[in-house]
Amino acid sequence: MDIDALRQDTPGTANRVHLNNAGAGLLSRRTLKAMTAHLELEAAVGGYEAADQERDRINATHANVARLVGGQADEIALFDNSTHAWNAAFYSMTFKPGDRILTGRAEYGSNVLAYLQIAQRTGAEVVVVPDDESGQLDTTALANLIDERTKLVGVSHVPTSGGLVNPAAEIGRITRAAGVPFLLDATQSVGQFPVDVAEIGCDMLTATGRKFLRGPRGTGFLWVRPKALEYLDPCVTEIEAATWDGKRGFTWHDGARRFATWEVSYSNVLGLSAAVQQALELGMDEIGRRAISLGAYLRDRLEALPGVTAYDLGRDRCAIVTVKVDAVPTADVAAMLAKQGINVTTTVAEHTQFDTEHRGVHPLVRLSPHYYNSEAELDRAVEAIAELARTAG
Template identity: 80%
Template sequence: MDVETLRQDTPGTANRIHLNNAGAGLMSRQTLRAVTSHLELEAAIGGYEAAGQERDRIDSTYGHIARLVGGRAHEIALSDNSTHAWNTAFYSMTFKPGDRILTGRAEYGSNVLAYLQTARRTGAEVVVVPNDESGQLDTTALADLIDDRTKLVGITHVPTSGGLVNPAAEIGRITRAAGVPFLLDATQSVGQFPVDVAELGCDMLTATGRKFLRGPRGTGFLWVRPEALAYLEPRVIEIAAATWDGKRSFTWNDGARRFETWEVSYASVLGLSAAVQQCLDIGMDEIGRRTLALGTYLRDKLDAVPAVTTYDLGRRRCAIVTCKAENMTTADVATALAGHGINVSTTDPVQTQFDAEDRDVHPLVRLSPHYYNTEAEIDRAVEVLTELTSAC
């Protein structure tokens, strides 16, 4: 991987050490051009006319995303973010009293709220699968908990609050054998390392454009296995999702596009398409090796700082690294690093409620390198953090 060329194509690397890719990755120049050129075209000839002129490029987005996750173009629905894509899938399911929704301790906060709301509305039960001794979801416990009342297994692949990578492929094998739908939130994994829906065995997968894919904010997508359409009934319908029969009925559009809305920011879609194409051009295997190596390098460096403790769980860990510094609040650490031109983020208990119930560690400092970061940048971030803790 030619990291220096990639950095030259990433304007943000010139003035910051960006270790907040789990929040939003830095866009490349080609992604930025895709967005701005379409906005300029809209301004020049009109929004509808610009969309018509660029229709082939817009439509190619579905094929790019499908290649990225190992699916097919008609299995992709575009969305304005991952949470809306996830809600689109989840709220398309029907639950009744006594039904069970199985999830993990690493589940994302918005997903948890949706489970709790559905349980309140329908009488369904939310069951939290325990972690194993490493801190990842216990797949043996999951298999034991699945019964004829289980209507969904909803899992976050990589949590927003740490470097854990849940064993999604094993979860997929369990759910397929049991005939239970599997909804995978891959918001933090798509773009960070290879994700293949056939290997994972999920029935629905959601992701965002703004994080490790390095796309613009306001983009995301849903992948749906065709067989899952038999039990998914979109809760919102509009002219992009279905065809009126001319009388008093309608037919859902084929494939996943029945989950889309008609109005879309096509500039953002083209930006997402460019970002995904860049991932495909570089190669997700190469990206995964580089990004995971940087995460390991960073975690090892932080573990060597006496006043810093890392908190990442699981047998397999990724490029999200969480830590605490002695005698400094998490917010103060993030602010101090920002003062040195180093972007990081922080975790919050409301982002992973079930994890917060289990571990009294949040808030944490969250650092998340990507393939365009360098070891020298990581060294500098650790050096600053060492100086900060030494001064306390």
């Protein structure tokens, strides 16, 4: 990768050290151009008319996203965020008393709330699979917990609260063998390193555009394995999802389109498509190698600092790094770094409820570099944290 060229194509790198890609990545000029050009076209000719003119490029977004995750265009539905995409999949399933939903300690907070709601409504049971000694989901325990009552395995590939990478492909092998649906929340993994639905073996996958894909906020998508449509009954319908039969019934549209909504921001859709195309051209293998390498570089340097403790779990770790500075409140660390032009964020206990119940370590300072960050930027962040630790000590 030509890192200098990538940084020149990323306006935000000129004035900030952006280590919050797990929150929202910096847009490239290419993505900005795709979005603003469509907004200007809408202003010039009208929203419907602009969509008609750009229909081929808009429709190509499904194919681009499908290539990114190893699927087909008709297996993709676009959403305004990943939580709505995840909800569209989850709430399309049917649960009854005694059914079991298996998940992990690293599951994202919104997903957990949905599990709890369905448990309250239906009498289904939420079962948290324990971690193994490394802190990743224990696949042996998962296999032992699956039985005839198990209706879903829902797992976050990478948690919002740390650098853990859960063993998604092994989870997929277990669920396929058991014939149990597998819903993978890939919000923090898609765009950070290669994610292939065939290799993983999940039945449904959700992701966002705004994080490591470097797309605009207000974008997300759902991938659905065609076989899964046999047991998924979308919880809402509208004119994009189904066709009226002329009487008092309707027919679902083919593929994942049955989960979609008619009204979308086409500026955002084209921005997402541009970001995905850029990722594909750079190569997800290359992106993954650099992102994970930068994460390891940052983590190793921070762990070596007196008064700083890292909290990332798992055998495999990614570009998300979480730490605490002794005697300095986490929010103060983030605020002090922001004053120096270094973007980070903090983890929230309520966003990973089961992890909080188990470890009780949140909030943590979360730093998340990406491929366009430089080693010099990471050094600057390390030096700033080192100074905070020295001052506090």
